[in-house]
Amino acid sequence: MSRPGLDTNPLELTPDWFNQLFEEIGIDAEVKGLTAKSIGTGQIGENVRFVFDYARKGDDAPATLVGKFPSGNEASLMTAKLLGHYEREVNFYRTFTKVAGRITPTAFYTDYDPETNRFALIMEDMAPAEQGDQLAGCSAAEAERALDAAAILHSAYWMDETLDTYPWIQGSKLAPPTALNPEAIAGLWVAFKDRYGEHLTPDVVEVGDAYADALPRMPEVYPGPFALTHNDFRLDNMLFGKPGSPKPLAVVDWQTPGKGAPANDVAYFIGAGLTREERPKHELALLRYYHDRLQEEGVSGYSFDELYKDYCYFSFYGMSVAFGAAMLVKQTERGDQMFLTMLRRHAAQARDNNALELLP
Template identity: 75%
Template sequence: MSRPGLDTHPLELTPGWFNELFAEMGVDATVRSLTAKSIGTGQIGENVRFVFDYERAGAGAPETLVGKFPSASEASLTTAKLLGHYMREVFFYRTFPKVAGRITPDALYTDYDEATNRFALIMEDMAPAEQGDQLKGCGPEEAKVALSAAAVLHAAHWNDAALDSYDWLQGTAAAPPPALAPEMVAGLWGGFKERYAAHLTPDLIEVGDAYAASLPKWGAAYDGPFALTHNDFRLDNMLFAPPGAKKPVAIVDWQTPGKGAPANDVAYFIGAALTREERPKHEEALLRHYHGALAAEGITDYSFEDLRTHYRWFSFYGISVAFGAAMLVKQTERGDEMFLTMLRRHCAQVRDNDALELLAAL
């Protein structure tokens, strides 16, 4: 497929751009005009909904599409380039059909150029599905839907040695060392403490200090199963459909996929998605739901006891996402509130599961 030019802001893409794209895709349609509107509050990419008015619309011509493009923030652009976010998102959709499309929006067009960091992802519009709200949190039924999708993701490449052949996938044997080594991530905690000092209580600082000090050893100490993982599996990256929809939830923002621990996605999601008050009430039932969903996908050699142990271990992961992302992407009012909320919830998750004692053994 040829590559329509991307030398303008996504909100200024013309009918001609989509007519060229549709011609390449075999869509029988001619766009007369369109409207473009930014959606979401992405920290790394810009999301735009396109609504089309056609001169001619054959079968299959979409009424709307959603596009994802490079961020307008220089800080976020630099981060995306450094960490390979745009490349991974495109390669994920191109490489993993057992996952892409089943628990994600269908991708109609993908484009990435390493030299320029050019990036475009054109997807089906999941409306009227509604984006999850990280700040508000969700109830146990929505959480079960999300964890069922996690089971689909993880089971698709459970202990799959082929993952190690992808040098663009985080954590594989072929991948280069991460751009941010654990020691560098730990160093971001100091900057976070300084920036948000007025919002941090002693109990949060105690957990954060203990985790940051243990980070270089923490990741390497895991010896459980591995799978294809999302690594930012949280409510803001989920679109929940009305009852009866073909896809109950669509997972988006595949900029950080990797070969990793399935329990990492699970602990990160449960710890951040449920409020401090609600998580302890439903934690055990949600873990059992995920374990059952794995079994339904054919994974029967992973005991619930091992899942529970690994869940405790990875209750720390969301802490590093909270302070790491806060220091690497553009700072916004909602971003500040979200990262602080995540930090508080994950620190409570660590304490409720007596996970600090695990660090003492490192």
């Protein structure tokens, strides 16, 4: 097969390419025509929806598929290469089968070229599922659906030492040193303040300054329980299915999977996913819901008090994602709004839970 996203413009993929793909994966169909249209506003990758016109259509032939390909923006391409985003996403779908397909779209084709950093991912189209909106936030009921997925993800590889055998996941024993050390992350905060200072209130700056100052002293190795983590577990990376859907929620953008603290994903989601007004009303109930779901999935030996302490400690992580990503990917109007909103919400989350007291 030709390699879409590697040697082909994905908007120019042909019926013949998909016919060959379908033959190789066992789908009974003959494509006679298709349309390809870019969708979404991805910061790191570009998404394309393919709509098929069939000469012959078997029962399992999809009406549409979605492809994900490298970003067309040079800054985003450089960031993806620096941080290994494309390689990780392809390897995630190939490796972690206890999660991929269960809480994600089904992947039909994956490809990655380490020489060129080009990649392609052809997957199930989740339409009419609706993408979460990071700016608007979500309801407590929607948050429970996300935390269901988090419990499935984390329990699947809870304290699983095989995670250390994969050099391409963050935090494993074989992973190379991160390209962004604590000092570099702190430097991104300084650059963020220079660019967005007029939009930052003193209380947000105070939390950011305290976190950036503490970063070089924060321990490199987290001492608590570990699992497979998403590390960008937020609303914009979630597709909420309609009532009765086979998948009530599909999590996408697996470009940053790692071996890490389960509470990190949870703190990141709750802190940025609920509005400043709604989070305090539901925060503890949602944490208890996640803890109960972990136990239902077979996890034991992790008390709620331990979870809550870890949750508080990792409330700062969302701040570093917000100001770090803002300075490393292409700048857009919505991106600016999203990163500033996330930063403010996480600063409030840290304050409300007295997390500043946990900084070294």
